[in-house]
Amino acid sequence: MTQSLLSIIIPAFNEADNIALIYNALSEQLNDTGYKYELLYIDDGSADETLKNIQHLAAQHEQVKYVSFTRNFGKESAILAGLQHAKGEATIIIDADLQHPSMLLPEMIKGYEEGYDQVLAQRDRKGESRMRAAFSDLYYSIMNKLADVDLQNGVGDFRLLSRRAVQAVLSLSEGNRFSKGIFSWIGFQHKVVFYENVERQEGESKWSFAKLLNYGIEGLVSFNHKPLRICLYTGLLVLLLSIFYITITFIQILQHGIDVPGYFTTISAVLFLGGVQLLSLGVIGEYIGRIYYESKQRPHYLVQESNTSRSQA
Ligand code: UDP
Numbered sequence: 317m318t319q320s321l322l323s324i325i326i327p328a329f330n331e332a333d334n335i336a337l338i339y340n341a342l343s344e345q346l347n348d349t350g351y352k353y354e355l356l357y358i359d360d361g362s363a364d365e366t367l368k369n370i371q372h373l374a375a376q377h378e379q380v381k382y383v384s385f386t387r388n389f390g391k392e393s394a395i396l397a398g399l400q401h402a403k404g405e406a407t408i409i410i411d412a413d414l415q416h417p418s419m420l421l422p423e424m425i426k427g428y429e430e431g432y433d434q435v436l437a438q439r440d441r442k443g444e445s446r447m448r449a450a451f452s453d454l455y456y457s458i459m460n461k462l463a464d465v466d467l468q469n470g471v472g473d474f475r476l477l478s479r480r481a482v483q484a485v486l487s488l489s490e491g492n493r494f495s496k497g498i499f500s501w502i503g504f505q506h507k508v509v510f511y512e513n514v515e516r517q518e519g520e521s522k523w524s525f526a527k528l529l530n531y532g533i534e535g536l537v538s539f540n541h542k543p544l545r546i547c548l549y550t551g552l553l554v555l556l557l558s559i560f561y562i563t564i565t566f567i568q569i570l571q572h573g574i575d576v577p578g579y580f581t582t583i584s585a586v587l588f589l590g591g592v593q594l595l596s597l598g599v600i601g602e603y604i605g606r607i608y609y610e611s612k613q614r615p616h617y618l619v620q621e622s623n624t625s626r627s628q629a
């Protein structure tokens with residue numbers, strides 16, 4: 317009987333110390349599953365020894381594959397490259413920093429064998445700063461009210477996708493990739509497995525607050541145009557209010573003449589309207605920016621070197 321192949325995608329950006337650790341952790345879990353597997357490292361333009369360590373591993377173990385980018389293209393691009401190069405009948409995406417417990421793999425594979433096309437791992441937010449946890453709660457509640465896809469707090473990129481699901485993800489060709497949204501958008505039967513949040517062992521998180529904020533906005537506007545609609549309504553409301561105000565004031569002036577020069581009202585109106593306009597312009601700008609990037613049709617990443625080939629376009 318030919319064994320089926322599992323692909324494990326590991327995006328790595330400056331994770332030199334974690335390359336061997338994650339290899340050991342994964343192979344320990346995978347050796348008894350009865351599957352053949354490939355560990356597909358995506359070196360996202362690391363500046364440290366990450367690539368060297370991966371190549372060193374690849375020389376020793378034939379199941380180690382890698383794709384190395386010419387520069388840092390971001391985790392979303394790394395995941396895309398992984399999916400495009402993965403050859404397995406099922407694919408698991410896991411962080412290189414050991415924050416995603418590899419112990420979960422057998423359970424995820426079991427879910428796949430039960431016939432689920434997606435098996436997602438959901439974590440609690442233990443050990444995370446209270447600020448960050450509060451912000452992500454807020455973000456998810458806004459997001460789920462606004463966006464057309466359903467996102468769950470604590471569910472990230474750590475998941476298993478069947479070949480069908482991978483194909484579906486790859487069929488979405490957009491340039492601004494927001495994987496969380498895409499994974500939810502494609503649908504399919506899914507199963508959730510739970511785990512406890514683990515703190516990072518080596519290196520440090522690559523997410524600054526600014527990066528997280530950008531990522532959040534990305535998610536919001538990639539998946540719906542409701543912010544545009546909100547602008548429209550706010551604009552409309554403000555317009556109606558000001559017409560009402562102008563009419564009333566005008567009638568009063570006709571009846572009583574001008575009394576006090578309305579310094580306060582003028583200033584507040586200017587400020588308020590200015591604010592609404594800037595907000596609306598900002599939202600429109602977001603969408604135009606997206607059109608700009610899409611229209612350029614740039615590749616999501618460039619490969620410097622690799623020991624594997626693409627399995628799909
Ligand atoms: N990563 C990447 N490219 C980047 C940033 C991060 O490939 O530009 C990888 C990183 O090496 C890690 C995973 O994505 O394997 C998650 O990154 P990180 O641990 O910084 O994020 P966090 O766990 O804090 O959300």
Ligand code: MG
Nearest residue numbers: 411413415516
């Ligand atoms: Mg991490």
